[in-house]
Amino acid sequence: MYESVDLPEDAPPEAVPLAMARGFTRAAWRAQGHELEQLAIFAAASGSEFDAVEVAALLVLSPRAAQERLDLAVTLATRLPRALAAIKAGRLDPYRASKIADATLPLSLEDAAVVEREILDRVEEMPAVKLCRVLRRIVARVNADALQALHEQRVARRRVDMYPTEDGCAALTVHGPAARIQVAAKRVDAIAYQLRDTGGADGRTMDQLRSDVALDLLAGKDFQHAKITVQVTLPARAALGAGNTPGHLVGYGDIAAQQAVDLAYQADATWRRILTEPATGRVLDVGRRRYSPPAALRDHIQAAMPTCTGPGCVRPAVRCDLDHREPFPVGPTDKHNVHPACRPHHRAKSFGGWKIIKRGEILEWVSPCGFRYPHHPEPITHPEPVPPPF
Template sequence: MCEPIVDLPEDAFPGAVPLATARGFARAAWQNEGHSLEQLAVFAAASGGEFDALEVAALLVISPRAAQHRLDLAVTLATRLPRTLAAVKAGRLDTYRASKIADATLPLSLEAAAIVEEEILDRVEDMPPVKLSRALRRIVARVNADALQALHEQRMAQRRVDNYPTEDGCSVLTVHGSAARVQVAAGRVDAIAHQLRDTGGADGRTMDQLRSDVALDLLAGKDFEHAKVIVQVTLPARAALGVDNTPGHLVGYGDIAAQHAVDLAYQTDATWRRILTEPATGRVLDVGRRRYTPPAALRDHIQASMPTCTGPGCVRPAAHCDLDHREPFPVGSTDEHNVHPACRSHHRGKTFGGWKIIKRAGILEWISPCGFHYPHTPEPITHPEPADAEPAPPF
């Protein structure tokens, strides 16, 4: 049995020991996975045969498709991202997150990929996959903004629908396509499900059950009236003017290529919302809009400055979260310094589950019941401009 890599904070509670040990075993397993990938790369370099994936699939008792993916990842890490492979072998990250780095750097040169790798590895350990993907898109766009568009086009060329059975008489259907179209599709399913619930058509079904039934009804032939869905695209002023190719931001997804953002923003049904950001940092200063009546100003500002739930590892969009008081009202005030977005699960965890939130130097820090600390720093939604950049003309 492999030895766990146990790392406990000094002020950890006794109940944290089994959790830290479990995490230690996971990290030890990552080490083994790293060495396994290294050996697969050696095998691929020596063989290079058409049917290598079948050999690996049989040996590891996985599908040929999964085996090919492992072989491709092994070769990519060994030849293009040696520091990432070393991090996996050291137990710093798992192979799934390593595959995210490999995918994001695919359109880059070896030199550019090394720059991205060096920057992301400094902070990868505490990043769940979705946050890692968003951070990678931001770094890749800064290193080579054209690569983001190239990767988008490549992925769009690979769009598909997958259907596979589960063991319980059910199946899973996944649609891979444009992030904007998927957001609209998911929003429509959600809107219809809420409409059914609010008009007494739920028949005892939960919201998850309603969403599943609505999605299948839409695809299998049951008609619904069109539900209006609004997708927000933030388009940096300099990209809108064609001055540069600074990426845009799609709410609920993250950075998108500049041209993709321009195309979305100027569609006839697009929602234009002006978000004023500080050029030096890319963080939100103020929110305005050209269309639609705004909701409460405070909610609008908080949702823009903190785009997701502040809970550890959570990426639920702020628009779908509760506005939680760090210090309970009325002791704590209702303002931007004390209110933050929290999904219902994290909100309930703080209220009833023993989680605590403190604020240090303007940064929220969640403390688990076992004493683990998880600081939350919201990502900027636009790219900081270089100090010598010319200011963009106002709209």
């Protein structure tokens, strides 16, 4: 069943098929919601250890995928009924619902309901990666110890997967702690850029260089040390050991307070420490030994807005352009007019007919078809309640 979507005022003709595509997508989500509901009913009625085999054969899935589908169905029906209702209403897809289920796994039913209620008020226009970041923040606020518990569970399941793709190629994925993965990825990037800048690329693209460097490192090839910097944010009180408010790892999102404190003093990379003001969660101080004023402005913007501001984009700000909302020299180069934008979003604004309207702290991206996508800047750490006066 098709769900109509309101078109923006004065929308051009090409906006009509986009609106129809969105309507069909939401109709598919509704159908998937009803499918999950029926799978939960089946699991409750059957209770056999071979339920996944039955589902796999019927839905043409692998046994593992069928088990994951069944587990999600049961979790939504028993722990997250509002999320299941949102899928059936076409407001949420099963994949993002699975992220809510994963994030609330260590919580009690009562706390899970609190997280579910809050995230469903905001989830409709939120892509999966951003959803995971916001979920970690809400979970940590509801139960600060849960974030650490979830981290420990995930680390305990770290692994390496290898699977064939096509035409003689294969994929190797490493699952592990976000901080270590980020250090490893940055080292691959640094070496690849070093090869490119010193004439060692031999015509290879950056993606090809990254792949070759990563495999060379795993195979034991020794590269000259490449300097990397990783940014970790922690609330001032947590830095003093006086609070457990979560910190923030740039390029990933919220991490438990103790992780942030530990990372700030780790020695396997250059870790830039950023302190935040307790009452607001905004940037208070950027730890820096040597940088000129333009670099200081860049550091501040990248710390205050840790991702691209484009709709649905979570590319880390350190890998984005610093774009002038009002083109220079009409618009100044300051924190009010400069924001991080990945290269595709930067080019879309400069050459593709996109516009950005600033409304207070909100940057609203307007597409050529007239659709509007507000970017709401969030504090990168949790605001802390002001303690009562003595």
